Amino acid sequence: MSSPSQRSDSAGGFVLAVSLMIGTIIGLVAGQPSLGFLAGLVVGAAIAVMIWLKGRR
Secondary structure (H helix, E strand, C coil): CCCHHHCCCCCHHHHHHHHHHHHHHHHHHHCCHHHHHHHHHHHHHHHHHHHHHHHHC
């Protein structure tokens, strides 16, 4: 088990959740909530992976 000092302080899950909400809201305005949700998922997942990769260094 890793010690608390080695734990990453970054939180990619927050970025993912916010991007899902923003994508859904934009999709609702455009009349395509499912497409907005999926776009938010893709963007949020990409940002979360970048944060995770940066934290591994």
